[in-house]
Amino acid sequence: MPQYKLHYFNFRGMAELTRLIFHYAGVAFEDIRFEKSEWPQLKASMPFGQVPVLEVDGKPLSQSYAIARYVARQHGLAGQDDWEQAEVDMYADCIKDFMILGRPMYEEHDPEKQKILMNKFMTETMIPHMLVIEAQLGKNGGVLVGQDVTWADMACYSFFSFVISKNPDVLNDSPNITALLARISSNENIKKYLETRPDTDI
């Protein structure tokens, strides 16, 4: 087994999906978390000057979804054939869009402007795309692709569990997404991780 070291800030952010994949798969990795005050000293050592970065036997890999996909492929969570892998990527990219397009809303501090951004994000992106995910889970027996949990489901879990920690009503009309979250959070490895995970705001 390679030696994995995951470098990121001490919050969930863009590393949490990979952390969850490692824990779900029961694979040991070093979860290296640092504070914002330490970042200026570390930035130059990261390939794109950004994190997350995964070191695999000393070799660095950057870009959160490249990292998550790589770890998922190595541990049987990326789909059974090329088509399934493409479908898994499709749903994972949909979740990545949520994260990228939702970011300006979290960074806006003026409540009025934040409300406008929130409405636009919800009506143009989140609600229509959530309906697709909800319907697919219903059609496909509770997971997005194939017969079992993949990293697309983990991406869904990572994103929506964060969202409902801020706004518990978001999944009121989404029983299938709610069931997926319950399924993943009842995994023994995930349960153990959640018991000890640092309690961070983002």
Ligand SMILES: N[C@@H](CCC(=O)N[C@@H](CS)C(=O)NCC(=O)O)C(=O)O
């Ligand atoms: N496209 C990159 C974006 C990574 C990114 O935005 N990282 C932020 C933290 S979430 C960062 O390193 N910020 C510090 C900086 O840019 O100096 C990915 O998906 O990994």
